[in-house]
Amino acid sequence: MATLAPAADTNVPLEAIDVSDALFYATDSWRPVFARLRQEAPVHFQPNSPFGPFWSVTRHADIQAVEARPDIFSSDMKYGGITVLDQVGEINRPQFIAADRPYHGEQRRVIAPAFGPGEMAKMAQSIRLRTAELLDGLPFGEEFNWVQRVSIPLTTDMLAILFDFPWADRHLLTFWSDIAGDIEMALNPETAAKSVQHGREMLAYFDRLFAQRKALPPTNDLISMMVHSESMGNMPDQERIGNLILLIVGGNDTTRNSMSGMVAAFDRYPEQWRKLITEPAKIAGAVPEIIRWQTPLAHMRRTCVADSEIAGVPVKAGDKIVMWYISGNRDESVFPDAERFDIERANARRHLSFGFGVHRCVGARLAELQIQILLEQMLERRMTVRVTGQPEHVVQCFVHGYTNLPVTIERH
Numbered sequence: 355m356a357t358l359a360p361a362a363d364t365n366v367p368l369e370a371i372d373v374s375d376a377l378f379y380a381t382d383s384w385r386p387v388f389a390r391l392r393q394e395a396p397v398h399f400q401p402n403s404p405f406g407p408f409w410s411v412t413r414h415a416d417i418q419a420v421e422a423r424p425d426i427f428s429s430d431m432k433y434g435g436i437t438v439l440d441q442v443g444e445i446n447r448p449q450f451i452a453a454d455r456p457y458h459g460e461q462r463r464v465i466a467p468a469f470g471p472g473e474m475a476k477m478a479q480s481i482r483l484r485t486a487e488l489l490d491g492l493p494f495g496e497e498f499n500w501v502q503r504v505s506i507p508l509t510t511d512m513l514a515i516l517f518d519f520p521w522a523d524r525h526l527l528t529f530w531s532d533i534a535g536d537i538e539m540a541l542n543p544e545t546a547a548k549s550v551q552h553g554r555e556m557l558a559y560f561d562r563l564f565a566q567r568k569a570l571p572p573t574n575d576l577i578s579m580m581v582h583s584e585s586m587g588n589m590p591d592q593e594r595i596g597n598l599i600l601l602i603v604g605g606n607d608t609t610r611n612s613m614s615g616m617v618a619a620f621d622r623y624p625e626q627w628r629k630l631i632t633e634p635a636k637i638a639g640a641v642p643e644i645i646r647w648q649t650p651l652a653h654m655r656r657t658c659v660a661d662s663e664i665a666g667v668p669v670k671a672g673d674k675i676v677m678w679y680i681s682g683n684r685d686e687s688v689f690p691d692a693e694r695f696d697i698e699r700a701n702a703r704r705h706l707s708f709g710f711g712v713h714r715c716v717g718a719r720l721a722e723l724q725i726q727i728l729l730e731q732m733l734e735r736r737m738t739v740r741v742t743g744q745p746e747h748v749v750q751c752f753v754h755g756y757t758n759l760p761v762t763i764e765r766h
């Protein structure tokens with residue numbers, strides 16, 4: 355496990371700051387260090403992190419500027435991919451999130467229609483039913499972990515429904531998603547070997563599932579749609595599986611941590627919840643503000659492929675560039691009083707949690723729909739959720755969220 359970051363002390367020299375240190379996130383103490391970087395060194399170099407040397411880009415405008423130049427700042431797995439941890443090794447199958455044009459655009463175009471407004475409208479009903487059923491099973495006046503009882507099952511079950519993933523095995527989606535998103539595992543040889551082993555098991559499982567679906571007549575689930583669609587029918591199996599894993603893993607702990615972050619946010623700003631109780635129409639504005647405030651993925655990474663500059667700071671071909679969305683979403687020049695959770699924030703939609711530019715999250719509408727329905731169903735049941743114990747945070751700098759959020763529900 356990482357040691358306590360010296361940069362938690364705001365007086366240390368700038369060059370000692372390492373925002374990849376997991377303890378900033380485990381202890382929820384990341385705010386001051388990013389405020390300092392935005393102010394004093396918005397494009398900052400860390401030469402000695404456990405993930406190797408990297409640049410941090412921390413201002414909203416500079417992050418957008420990097421994302422707007424995908425030909426210079428590459429997502430390609432062959433340079434290391436999309437997290438501060440270099441994506442190398444046998445278990446990484448081609449995925450369009452970790453690819454550049456033209457491959458990226460071709461693959462994305464095939465999958466994007468499954469997440470269009472028409473498809474979302476069709477999915478809304480099954481999401482609503484599942485959410486209602488889950489909320490109806492929750493105890494009132496008794497403390498429980500919101501992450502385990504609500505955020506994880508809602509997100510995992512929804513993905514299992516959308517993909518018609520074998521129901522009895524759906525806990526595997528949670529398990530694999532947690533492993534795939536845990537970049538700290540690679541830093542320790544023992545956990546790194548475990549991660550590779552579980553990656554192999556996941557690939558073998560998906561290989562079998564794909565073969566089974568291919569042999570059956572087409573149905574409405576996303577795997578069947580992928581297997582039987584004309585354009586995806588021409589995709590080699592390796593790529594189809596890589597992209598399926600991306601959809602399942604990409605949509606899992608991100609949406610989960612929005613659902614947890616939302617409870618923490620309303621607990622800290624109870625007047626915002628009261629506002630929603632009196633005016634449920636404000637849910638539409640609350641959803642992007644929840645996603646901004648939580649920022650379920652703290653960063654995405656690019657690799658510079660030609661000498662260039664970011665905000666006037668020279669960067670070289672081969673340099674690792676980490677865009678800290680968690681910081682861009684607290685940039686006061688875009689979001690005044692940025693730490694405040696405000697469901698009426700006029701420009702909440704400018705958040706960077708879904709990225710920006712050609713790779714902007716393809717599942718954004720689905721994530722928003724799930725959060726919207728969860729809020730609607732909670733209000734319908736007159737449920738007010740209070741945080742009643744010490745929250746525990748995910749111990750790493752990529753997935754940003756909670757492992758334990760003790761809560762109690764009251765009827766309002």
Ligand code: HEM
Pocket residue numbers: 421450451452462600601602604605606608609612645649650651654707708709710711712713714715716717718720721
């Ligand atoms: C609140 C929930 C979510 C968050 C915060 C989130 C965040 C992100 C981010 C930051 C990116 C990369 C953007 C970039 O590199 O510029 C991304 C891409 C992606 N996300 Fe999401 N995501 C969420 C939900 C989902 C869901 C529900 C799905 C699907 C089931 C999904 C599937 C994808 C895919 C396929 C990509 C790759 C897009 C591309 O490279 O063109 N995400 N997401």
